[in-house]
Amino acid sequence: MKIxxxxxxxxxxxxxxxxxxxxxxxxxxQLNNIxxxxxxxxxxxxxxxxxxxxAIAQKNAFREDLVKESLSREATLANxxxxxxxxxxxxxxxx
Amino acid sequence: xxxxxxxxxxxxxxxxxxxTTSTEIVQAVFRRIDAVxxxxxxxxxxTREKALEGAAHAxxxxxxGNIKTLTGIPIALKxxxxxxxxxxxxxxxxLHNYVPPYDATVVEKLRDAGAVFxxxxxxxxxxxxxxxxxxxxxxxxxxxxxxxxxxxxSGGSAAAVVADECIASIGSDxxxxxxxxxxxxxVVGMKPTYGRVSRYGLVAFASSxxxxxxxxxxxxxxxxxxxxxxxxxxxxxxxxPVDVPDYRQFLSRGxxxxxxxxxxxxxxxxxxxxxxxxxxxxxxxxxxxxxKCIEVSLPHTEYCLAVYYxxxxxxxxxxxxxxDGVKYGFRSLDGxxxxxxxxxxxxAGFGAEVKRRIMLGTYVLSxxxxxxxxxxxxxxxxxxxxxxxxxxxxxDVLLTPxxxxxxxxxxxxTDDPLQMYLSDIFTISTNLAGIPGMVVPCGFTRAGLPVGxxxxxxHFEEGKLIQIAAAYEKNANLGKRRPKL
Numbered sequence: 001m002k003i004x005x006x007x008x009x010x011x012x013x014x015x016x017x018x019x020x021x022x023x024x025x026x027x028x029x030q031l032n033n034i035x036x037x038x039x040x041x042x043x044x045x046x047x048x049x050x051x052x053x054x055a056i057a058q059k060n061a062f063r064e065d066l067v068k069e070s071l072s073r074e075a076t077l078a079n080x081x082x083x084x085x086x087x088x089x090x091x092x093x094x095x
Numbered sequence: 096x097x098x099x100x101x102x103x104x105x106x107x108x109x110x111x112x113x114x115t116t117s118t119e120i121v122q123a124v125f126r127r128i129d130a131v132x133x134x135x136x137x138x139x140x141x142t143r144e145k146a147l148e149g150a151a152h153a154x155x156x157x158x159x160g161n162i163k164t165l166t167g168i169p170i171a172l173k174x175x176x177x178x179x180x181x182x183x184x185x186x187x188x189x190l191h192n193y194v195p196p197y198d199a200t201v202v203e204k205l206r207d208a209g210a211v212f213x214x215x216x217x218x219x220x221x222x223x224x225x226x227x228x229x230x231x232x233x234x235x236x237x238x239x240x241x242x243x244x245x246x247x248x249s250g251g252s253a254a255a256v257v258a259d260e261c262i263a264s265i266g267s268d269x270x271x272x273x274x275x276x277x278x279x280x281x282v283v284g285m286k287p288t289y290g291r292v293s294r295y296g297l298v299a300f301a302s303s304x305x306x307x308x309x310x311x312x313x314x315x316x317x318x319x320x321x322x323x324x325x326x327x328x329x330x331x332x333x334x335x336p337v338d339v340p341d342y343r344q345f346l347s348r349g350x351x352x353x354x355x356x357x358x359x360x361x362x363x364x365x366x367x368x369x370x371x372x373x374x375x376x377x378x379x380x381x382x383x384x385x386x387k388c389i390e391v392s393l394p395h396t397e398y399c400l401a402v403y404y405x406x407x408x409x410x411x412x413x414x415x416x417x418x419d420g421v422k423y424g425f426r427s428l429d430g431x432x433x434x435x436x437x438x439x440x441x442x443a444g445f446g447a448e449v450k451r452r453i454m455l456g457t458y459v460l461s462x463x464x465x466x467x468x469x470x471x472x473x474x475x476x477x478x479x480x481x482x483x484x485x486x487x488x489x490x491d492v493l494l495t496p497x498x499x500x501x502x503x504x505x506x507x508x509t510d511d512p513l514q515m516y517l518s519d520i521f522t523i524s525t526n527l528a529g530i531p532g533m534v535v536p537c538g539f540t541r542a543g544l545p546v547g548x549x550x551x552x553x554h555f556e557e558g559k560l561i562q563i564a565a566a567y568e569k570n571a572n573l574g575k576r577r578p579k580l
Contacts, residue, residue, distance in 0.1 A: 003458065015412060015457040016419070016437040017450055027454060030512055034455060037513060038401045038468065044475045051473030052480060054303050054333065055289040055529020056554060061332035075196040079423035088421050093433045 002035035003028060098123035099259045100577070103168055103316045106262065110157060110167060117153035117167025120262075121146050121211055124169045128213070128260050131580045134241055137255035139174045139232045140182055141214040149211035156209070164323060166209030171261035173252050174215035175222060176202055176307070177296035181212075185298050186230035187220045189424045189444030199296025200328050201265060201307050208323045213261045216251030220446045221415065222272055222300045224248050225518045228509055229448045236505070237280060238578035239544055243502040246276030249310070253280040256310045257578060263311045263320055267297060268532075269304045270403050271497075271522025276310075277534040278497035278547025281576075283311045283564070285321060288555050289529035290335035293328030301410035302333075304403075304526040314535065314565040318342035321557060337555055345562040351385035353563070356490030360396035361521055367500040373538035373546040374496045380570050381494065381563070391489055393482040396524060398475045403523040404516060405459050405472035411449075412456030418444060451512060480528040483553075492559050493551040495521055497534050501544035525551055533560040535568060539576065 008028045012019055019027060073086055082089040098106065098120045109115045125143055132138060146169060153167035172178065175185045177195035179202075184190045198206070205212075219229040227235040227250025235250045237243040238258040245254040249266030253276035256264050266273040268286035277284025285308040292307045299305060309320035322343065327336040357378065362371065378388050420426035420440030427443050430436030445453070459468035486493060498518060508515040525532040530551055537548040548567070552559045 007458075008454070011454055011458045011461060014461060015453050016416075016434075016441050017445075017453065018438045018442050027451065030451060031455060031458065033513055034404065035458075038405060041398060041401050041405075041471050041475055044395065044398055044471075044478065046471065046474035046478070049474040049477050051470055052477035053473060055480065055527075056333075056335055058290070058333055058335065063329055071196055078196065079193055081420060081424075081426035090421055091430055091433050091436045 002032050097127070097259070099127045099262070101262070102312045103165065103262055103319050106168060111162060117150040117157065117211060118147070120167060121150040121169050124213060124261060127258070131258055132260065134236060134580060135238055135254050135258050135260070136233055136235050137216055137251040137258060137260055138171070138214045139184060139186060139217050139230070139251070142181060142212055146211050146213050153209060153211060163209040164319060165205060168210055168262050169213045170205055170210045171213045171216050171252060171255045171264035172202065173218055173249050173264070173266045175218065175267060175298040176265060177298070178202055178212070178215070181215070183215065183298070184232070185221050186218045186232055187445065187449070188231045189418050189441070191231065191425060193423050195296070197296065200293035200330065201324055202296065204323050205265075216249070216255055216264060218251055219248035219448070221298070221411070221449050222248040222267055222269055223411070223448050223452055225271070225275060225515055226508065227251060228505065229446055231446060234505060237502045238580055239281065240502065242504055243544070244279070244505055246279035246502065248272040250276050252310050253277055253282055253284065256280070256282045256312060258580060263309055263316055265307060266310055267305060267307050268526065269300050269407060270526050271519040273308045273310065274497055274522045274532055274534040274547070274549060275519060278549070279502040279545065281536045281545025281547070283314055283317045283536070284534045285309055285317050285557065285560070286525060286532045287321065287325060287557055288531045290333055291531070291555065291557065292324045293326070293331040293334045295328055295330040299414040301407040302414060303410060304407060306526070314561060314568045315343070315346055317533070317564070318346055318561050321561070325557070340558050342558060342561050345558045346565045348562050349384065350381070350563050350566045353386040353492070354490040355381055355386050355388045355563070356391035356486050356493045357388055358393045358396070358486065358493055358495055359390050360393050361495040363499070365499060366496060369540040370496055370498070370500060370546050374548060377537045377548045377567070377571070378494065380567060384566055384570055388494070389490060391486045391493070393486060393524070395475065395478045395482050399479060399524045399527060400516060400520055402472045402475050402479065402527060404455070405468050406476065406527070408452040408456030409460050409469050410456070412453045412460065415449070415453055420444070448512070476527050479524055483528045483530055487553045491552070492563055495549045495551065497521055497547040497549040501540050501546060521549060530554055531557045531560055533557075533564050535564045536573060537571065538573065
């Protein structure tokens with residue numbers, strides 16, 4: 001096994017997801033299959049190869065520091081599930 | 096011929112000659128939608144009223160002689176492009192009610208060119224899939240055979256074009272999501288070079304791979320659309336400030352004296368015999384036009400799928416962290432505290448495939464596994480790009496099959512993610528290397544399913560793709576078949 005059930009539960013917590021027992025089992029099996037397939041990468045010799053992050057690497061995509069129009073507060077809050085005044089409202093964070 | 100069956104350039108001529116109006120064209124498109132959409136389900140949302148208003152406005156402009164490239168032409172948009180005031184769902188429950196406060200750059204450009212928008216097309220949820228089966232809003236069917244998938248993730252955009260439910264459409268391509276459905280639906284599709292088309296306002300999936308491109312009924316329309324879509328955008332930091340040629344100039348140049356590379360690794364075991372035949376027939380046509388086809392090698396091809404399914408989910412897990420039920424989208428009301436609200440909103444808001452990829456991505460980026468998976472994949476990615484650099488020293492373009500098989504049956508691969516991933520095996524390398532790729536119809540199977548050929552070129556050489564695609568289209572004599580709906 002590349003990945004055990006308790007590790008799947010740990011990763012789910014990192015990803016802010018939760019699963020039923022049955023879902024966890026299904027995911028564990030599927031992720032195992034996929035990760036076993038990934039093992040083939042070990043056959044590729046990558047000694048001294050720089051990791052590639054972007055196909056066309058752009059360095060320092062600077063722009064002029066100009067004040068431009070941005071979204072209004074109203075437009076920004078318009079899609080929020082819960083708003084009070086000028087704020088996004090969420091369930092309590094601290095006991 | 097009905098108006099909705101025509102191409103952009105044919106309609107432009109009719110509009111200029113005063114033979115038709117935008118209103119007539121838009122009405123023809125919606126008559127077709129009314130007739131076939133219940134079977135095809137290419138759209139998530141239809142914007143009929145807005146389209147008719149847009150057409151009326153276009154007709155006024157036409158009367159004044161103010162005719163731009165797309166004035167009055169009905170275009171469909173994949174539902175991951177932000178449209179101001181019009182719901183943009185990404186085919187996900189978590190964004191089912193999201194109304195963007197701004198337009199994506201490509202939407203703005205199309206609007207400025209005079210386009211009229213018919214609606215938002217169906218797709219795999221968050222563009223994660225190869226069949227349009229993971230949409231929260233139901234499956235899109237392949238217009239050539241309603242029991243089969245249209246490909247994905249831009250399945251709705253491809254199906255809408257071939258079913259004449261729009262004149263052209265926009266999709267996005269992270270691992271083949273334009274080219275694979277273009278092949279399976281029998282339309283023209285282009286994935287431009289990474290950095291060629293602005294992604295401002297595109298809902299992000301895998302940021303080092305995503306590109307936006309067009310679906311069209313022929314190669315000339317593809318050139319017309321690329322003229323509008325391509326170009327630097329200061330709002331998008333990965334868009335590249337290089338000149339954009341007029342792509343129409345490549346339409347009639349021919350390919351005499353060209354060298355066309357055939358990568359031997361793309362003719363694997365398991366490729367459908369009829370797909371292989373169609374590609375070999377295509378090679379003969381290409382040679383008949385004065386080009387020389389030579390065998391080339393892309394030795395790291397076997398690693399593409401593994402590299403992609405590390406890099407794309409890793410980037411997705413980071414990009415999709417923003418869906419937390421706070422700023423927009425679905426929020427579960429069951430959470431007692433903030434952490435529970437996050438978990439319950441995300442778990443109920445995302446579908447199974449999206450969650451599988453978030454899990455995979457979070458795992459490969461997590462402490463202790465980063466070097467073994469993400470770093471290793473990024474190194475092999477560099478080798479894959481080198482393969483292409485070497486190949487393009489020997490030839491002008493590459494020619495490959497687009498998919499190993501024609502469109503498969505609905506439900507055939509949903510239970511086995513790895514089998515589903517394998518349907519992108521010929522398209523993924525393009526995104527990893529950041530090069531442009533174009534798909535053109537090249538024949539039909541005996542059962543009447545379309546097959547598409549893929550052309551690949553070096554960075555920013557979309558012009559070469561249009562050149563060979565146009566030359567091929569002219570010489571292939573495939574005739575104008577239409578799906579019977």
